Amino acid sequence: MNKKLNLIALTSLVLSSMLGAGVFSLPQNMAAIASPIALIIGWSITGLGIIFLAKTMLLLNQLKPNFQGSIFAYAKDGFGKLIGFYSAWGYWLCAVIANVSYLVIVFSAISFFIDTPNHIFFGNGNTWQAILGSSILLWLIHFLLLKGTKTASIINIIVTLCKLIPLFIFIFLSIIAFNLKKFNIDLMGINLNIPILKQIKDTMLITLWVFIGVEGAIILSSKAKNFKDIEKSTFLAIIITLSIYLLVTLLSFGIMNRLDLANMKNPSMAGIMTILLGKWGYIFAILGLIISVCGSYLSWTIMAAEVPCIAAKNKIFPIIMSKQNQNKSPSYALWFTNISIQLCLMLIWLTKLDYNNLLTIASEMILIPYFLVGAYLFKISIKKFNKYNLFISLGSCIYTIWLLYAAGFLNLLFSLILYTLGLIFLILTKIANKNILLLNNKEKLYCFILLIISFYAIYFIKK
Structure with missing residues (x-):
């Protein structure tokens, strides 16, 4: 391009x-x-x-x-x-x-x-x-x-x-x-x-x-x-x-x-x-x-x-x-x-x-990526203590948290299932190239927890 x-x-x-x-x-x-x-x-x-x-x-x-x-x-x-x-x-x-x-x-x-x-x-x-x-x-x-x-x-x-x-x-x-x-x-x-x-x-x-x-x-x-x-x-x-x-x-x-x-x-x-x-x-x-x-x-x-x-x-x-x-x-x-x-x-x-x-x-699906943008600016602004950047990042985080609340519990569970599908793509990616996304033990645990929660989400939505 x-x-x-x-x-x-x-x-x-x-x-x-x-x-x-x-x-x-x-x-x-x-x-x-x-x-x-x-x-x-x-x-x-x-x-x-x-x-x-x-x-x-x-x-x-x-x-x-x-x-x-x-x-x-x-x-x-x-x-x-x-x-x-x-x-x-x-x-x-x-x-x-x-x-x-x-x-x-x-x-x-x-x-x-x-x-x-x-x-x-x-x-x-x-x-x-x-x-x-x-x-x-x-x-x-x-x-x-x-x-x-x-x-x-x-x-x-x-x-x-x-x-x-x-x-x-x-x-x-x-x-x-x-x-x-x-x-x-x-x-x-x-x-x-x-x-x-x-x-x-x-x-x-x-x-x-x-x-x-x-x-x-x-x-x-x-x-x-x-x-x-x-x-x-x-x-x-x-x-x-x-x-x-x-x-x-x-x-x-x-x-x-x-x-x-x-x-x-x-x-x-x-x-x-x-x-x-x-x-x-x-x-x-x-x-x-x-x-x-x-x-x-x-x-x-x-x-x-x-x-x-x-x-x-x-x-x-x-x-x-x-x-x-x-x-x-x-x-x-x-x-x-x-x-x-x-x-x-x-x-x-x-x-x-x-x-x-x-x-x-x-x-x-866009809510989590948007929230993480604000959270990242907040994190680096605290280290350098930039008041203006802190203010902007807080405004962004508050807005996306409000959206997560407004989306409702059922919608969040459904999006969680779609995020869990990413695990399949992640596994296929790792099979093709073992050097990509080298996860530590904590991140592997997070994957397992996400998988368990997704099973609950499927059960809850079906019920």
């Missing part, structure tokens, strides 16, 4: 990573669980938390430039090889599941044009026809990325501009049609019969999901033309994205009442656009969703391939994953990632999981 990503390319990459399918379903997703006041508080917490988290990553990128923005290299350096491996595994698995969810939602959206009540072709994106279409798209993007990042980044800039147009049009029309009296109905969500704190907590995994990818420019820091562009692109993308999320969510309450929004079919933005523009508004929103998701898929595939590559350079994953082709693309890591996505698509067909299920799973 050539070192040719400028500020625009980096910003579009981060924007495209965060602005995916989630924004088109936000009105319904949020209306079903929270009131306008709870949403304002929830977005404020998330915005502040994401800024702390992003600043933590940026500080570590400056303090430890040799790690090249690798969030799992921080975990390895601060807490040992095993924790580093599981941080890489969790982050990579999140990227894989996110990509699967994008493929599923693309063909779910296309079904609006093709399916009829009597003939389901693509359905919720999990029929065999949808899986076949997803597989074709998967391998088309795969061979595009084998040509290098520069080609993909140019396409990504164009796609990012295309996805912003329908969002800005939606916001503009919603401002014109906004009804303050309708917005003020049940501001506290009394009709939900849910305490305000519970409403805020319930929004957390959704708000986290739509911000996953904020670290995109940091992960690709070694590909940036100018090191200063990494911080600029990250915060520029956060400001733009948070503004869009706030406006899309809150303006919707001024178009329809909360109960009607909560009962809408997703992508709910398409339903609101029907009110604003008629049938063409619906078609416009669906096309915007398809373009948006394809852009996010491209960005996340770039990042997903970088994870095994960087992990291999840090001797966490097999060394072969770090090899690049003549276009400087991490070809082995790309093959490994996309074969895994293909296997997941087959599982989707067998289990009939949909986009919302995948959203929750991906959000759970």
